[in-house]
Amino acid sequence: xxxxxxxxxxxxxxxxxxxxxxxxxxxxxxxxxxxxxxxxxxxxxxxxxxxxxxxxxxxxxxxxxxxxxxxxxxxxxxxxxxxxxxxxxxxxxxxxxxxxxxxxxxxxxxxxxxxxxxxxxxxxxxxxxxxxxxxxxxxxxxxxxxxxxxxxxxxxxxxxxxxxxxxxxxxxxxxxxxxxxxxxxxxxxxxxxxxxxxxxxxxxxxxxxxxxxxxxxxxxxxxxxxxxxxxxxxxxxxxxxxxxxxxxxxxxxxxxxxxxxxxxxxxxxxxxxxxxxxxxxxxxxxxxxxxxxxxxxxxxxxxxxxxxxxxxxxxxxxxxxxxxxxxxxxxxxxxxxxxxxxxxxxxxxxxxxxxxxxxxxxxxxxxxxxxxxxxxxxxxxxxxxxxxxxxxxxxxxxxxxxxxxxxxxxxxxxxxxxxxxxxxxxxxxxxxxxxxxxxxxxxxxxxxxxxxxxxxxxxxxxxxxxxxxxxxxxxxxxxxxxxxxxxxxxxxxxxxxxxxxxxxxxxxxxxxxxxxxxxxxxxxxxxxxxxxxxxxxxxxxxxxxxxxxxxxxxxxxxxxxxxxxxxxxxxxxxxxxxxxxxxxxxxxxxxxxxxxxxxxxxxxxxxxxxxxxxxxxxxxxxxxxxxxxxxxxxxxxxxxxxxxxxxxxxxxxxxxxxxxxxxxxxxxxxxxxxxxxxxxxxxxxxxxxxxxxxxxxxxxxxxxxxxxxxxxxxxxxxxxxxxxxxxxxxxxxxxxxxxxxxxxxxxxxxxxxxxxxxxxxxxxxxxxxxxxxxxxxxxxxxxxxxxxxxxxxxxxxxxxxxxxxxxxxxxxxxxxxxxxxxxxxxxxxxxxxxxxxxxxxxxxxxxxxxxxxxxxxx
RNA sequence: GCGGGCGUGGCGGAAUGGUAGACGCCGGGGACUUAAAAUCCCCUGAGCUUUGCUCGUGUGGGUUCGAGUCCCACCGCCCGCACCA
Numbered sequence: 001x002x003x004x005x006x007x008x009x010x011x012x013x014x015x016x017x018x019x020x021x022x023x024x025x026x027x028x029x030x031x032x033x034x035x036x037x038x039x040x041x042x043x044x045x046x047x048x049x050x051x052x053x054x055x056x057x058x059x060x061x062x063x064x065x066x067x068x069x070x071x072x073x074x075x076x077x078x079x080x081x082x083x084x085x086x087x088x089x090x091x092x093x094x095x096x097x098x099x100x101x102x103x104x105x106x107x108x109x110x111x112x113x114x115x116x117x118x119x120x121x122x123x124x125x126x127x128x129x130x131x132x133x134x135x136x137x138x139x140x141x142x143x144x145x146x147x148x149x150x151x152x153x154x155x156x157x158x159x160x161x162x163x164x165x166x167x168x169x170x171x172x173x174x175x176x177x178x179x180x181x182x183x184x185x186x187x188x189x190x191x192x193x194x195x196x197x198x199x200x201x202x203x204x205x206x207x208x209x210x211x212x213x214x215x216x217x218x219x220x221x222x223x224x225x226x227x228x229x230x231x232x233x234x235x236x237x238x239x240x241x242x243x244x245x246x247x248x249x250x251x252x253x254x255x256x257x258x259x260x261x262x263x264x265x266x267x268x269x270x271x272x273x274x275x276x277x278x279x280x281x282x283x284x285x286x287x288x289x290x291x292x293x294x295x296x297x298x299x300x301x302x303x304x305x306x307x308x309x310x311x312x313x314x315x316x317x318x319x320x321x322x323x324x325x326x327x328x329x330x331x332x333x334x335x336x337x338x339x340x341x342x343x344x345x346x347x348x349x350x351x352x353x354x355x356x357x358x359x360x361x362x363x364x365x366x367x368x369x370x371x372x373x374x375x376x377x378x379x380x381x382x383x384x385x386x387x388x389x390x391x392x393x394x395x396x397x398x399x400x401x402x403x404x405x406x407x408x409x410x411x412x413x414x415x416x417x418x419x420x421x422x423x424x425x426x427x428x429x430x431x432x433x434x435x436x437x438x439x440x441x442x443x444x445x446x447x448x449x450x451x452x453x454x455x456x457x458x459x460x461x462x463x464x465x466x467x468x469x470x471x472x473x474x475x476x477x478x479x480x481x482x483x484x485x486x487x488x489x490x491x492x493x494x495x496x497x498x499x500x501x502x503x504x505x506x507x508x509x510x511x512x513x514x515x516x517x518x519x520x521x522x523x524x525x526x527x528x529x530x531x532x533x534x535x536x537x538x539x540x541x542x543x544x545x546x547x548x549x550x551x552x553x554x555x556x557x558x559x560x561x562x563x564x565x566x567x568x569x570x571x572x573x574x575x576x577x578x579x580x581x582x583x584x585x586x587x588x589x590x591x592x593x594x595x596x597x598x599x600x601x602x603x604x605x606x607x608x609x610x611x612x613x614x615x616x617x618x619x620x621x622x623x624x625x626x627x628x629x630x631x632x633x634x635x636x637x638x639x640x641x642x643x644x645x646x647x648x649x650x651x652x653x654x655x656x657x658x659x660x661x662x663x664x665x666x667x668x669x670x671x672x673x674x675x676x677x678x679x680x681x682x683x684x685x686x687x688x689x690x691x692x693x694x695x696x697x698x699x700x701x702x703x704x705x706x707x708x709x710x711x712x713x714x715x716x717x718x719x720x721x722x723x724x725x726x727x728x729x730x731x732x733x734x735x736x737x738x739x740x741x742x743x744x745x746x747x748x749x750x751x752x753x754x755x756x757x758x759x760x761x762x763x764x765x766x767x768x769x770x771x772x773x774x775x776x777x778x779x780x781x782x783x784x785x786x787x788x789x790x791x792x793x794x795x796x797x798x799x800x801x802x803x804x805x806x807x808x809x810x811x812x813x814x815x816x817x818x819x820x821x822x823x824x825x826x827x828x829x830x831x832x833x834x835x836x837x838x839x840x841x842x843x844x845x846x847x848x849x850x851x852x853x854x855x856x857x858x
Numbered sequence: 859g860c861g862g863g864c865g866u867g868g869c870g871g872a873a874u875g876g877u878a879g880a881c882g883c884c885g886g887g888g889a890c891u892u893a894a895a896a897u898c899c900c901c902u903g904a905g906c907u908u909u910g911c912u913c914g915u916g917u918g919g920g921u922u923c924g925a926g927u928c929c930c931a932c933c934g935c936c937c938g939c940a941c942c943a
Contacts, residue, residue, distance in 0.1 A: 326941040509892035664870045802877040807924040
């Protein structure tokens, strides 16, 4: 037994031992053990692992190792979400091929993960940019196409005219491309779509079955799907020939409609704009209007009166038709009936343009003429000023109007969804080629299965902007599979969210000739525990749910929900450090600050490595000047408050880092990284090592209290790990450690140390293996069994009960467990402290909770 | 605006309606040492007239023998969505 545990030796030795023994390889054979599929969201190979990955994968790893110890066959795989724009940007900026860049990053990051000792089945490693992966994705895409779930349509996209590419909404900042800074244009392109809206109802209902998902995520998805029920009806033009279709969720307020508003892109608006140049100018103004969140928030309501009138089908009133900038063309029918009395947007609009505001809902029938208090009233009430609806409640009135509209034929109840079909076309090189061929004679033709995979050409040119596939000299020119005539390949690639929509299936089984083996899917899916960041709450998790359901509809698999249990972990945060100093000569020159300029000091961020704590204060290492310690925020390069996992592992060993990731903060909350914290973890690793060194197989004698604590800890740590409450499991291990350290040698102490080793094994696997070997444990501790709990040792035979007088603690009593109430009461009343607190007052009532407390009410 | 979450020591946080602050970090004191590091022990919510008492879980009410926990109202912070008819 060496004095200190040396991770620089031990970590690598055990990592190699696990590899050699294929300890974490998941077999294909069914050996009768219950199965458990633990999965963390696979990383994008951006270059290096960051500390957030370490936290995510440590949590999954503890669960996977624990499940293995409790007799489960565990599937715990890892792979790479390897397609995406950063690789292409690297190609543009550094001249490296996206594939070379990606595989280099994968090699680096895989080595980093190995250094942390994760119990992963690397034999199932996959990279989505591998044709062996994306070829199957193309096959699945064709299946969906044949099932009618894939289609093409013209759609407006954000087009960056400098980079010559389509941008996602998130890449448009203040109307400009995030990279090029060019003003983004709206362009209509023919794009590929997946019919996720076909599954809107299913995806919504399915949320109800996901009881082990965070409520928050389910609500976010529910809002995203956005089901609304209402009435769609038409209003006949009274001074023109057509009718306008509107959609409302408040049919009860139809008598209160005082105008109709249409979107600027609505056919009616366009028609008016053709003959009226003022209208045309207004429509143009709406289109040019900013689309950023900030602009929308402050955007003033603007309208244009078309002069057209329509008739309210219930009241016969004539309503003017306005074009309004707040009406969206792609929701409902792109036209609304406006009820300013009971809709805030309509209220603002009506107030601005002097349109009438009518009350149709009031607190009671007597309040029919109550004035409005400067805003719309959207609450409950009874219908007033509404003809045959008067006196009804809101819900009844909604039904009544929908029923009547149906009978009279001017409208019908309708469900409208916020969810849009999923546009999957990207005008990019580094993605899955969409397996279709465009033929002038035959149209759009799927690539025959036997020609899959459609692979990316290696010799793409990234020196000029635009899609390298589109301008490749030969790649896209192929023969039409149908008529053999000259044709062109589709040059769009698939959204990378498609790659991550089924990787969890491929992990479960990897046949060469098919995407997956349905029998293995049936065995492993759904994923028992999925762990990742909440930033994927909507898109990735919704797409994966959709993809799984789509395949289920095609009878390719028998699972509806891919992830039975979801956990979203918090971020890793760190203090920030800032220093204020005089500008350097270089800065004065570069930024043009001459001596007269008022720039006397600059503020800059310092990285944690550049600062040093001394007592309560923090100083810059290099200069010794005091540093301002800023708030604890998410680690980011711009604020320099990052720590590099490799550096930390190098210094403290993998187990200390893993332990830190699990300690203190509940896993769903943010974890503040600190130098003092990791230092403490490093010390605890050594402390445990010293305790393990005291393992004495020959020790004799009982230590009942320690045996109790041991079994209580085993039960508690197991429950905590199952609940992913790692911080609590950590606290239990600290407690048992302290108790074992203080105890005198005995057989029970030896058992406690052995149990402690097993409890710590999922969290500090290297230390545990090293100590296991030393105490002569059989095989690898990674394959050992979780220690059994003796239930008789879980209960104490003595309990400390609280004695209260009028609810205030006055004394405690130590009594035998299960002592009768009368005895407790007598003991409590006999207490000197109780008598003093009572001060002679008459006892009115005594409440006794067995094994808990006595409360004396005077 | 809508929806959700969270407010507990200097800090991260524990606590089936039943002894608030487990456990860790920071801080203080001591032991060992020529000295330091390492390690170990003790103290560490606030206040007071300190055998003990009072106050204390964002604020104000309420339910209860008893509330951090349940109910009502309010304040503050965080997250998501956002002109979705």
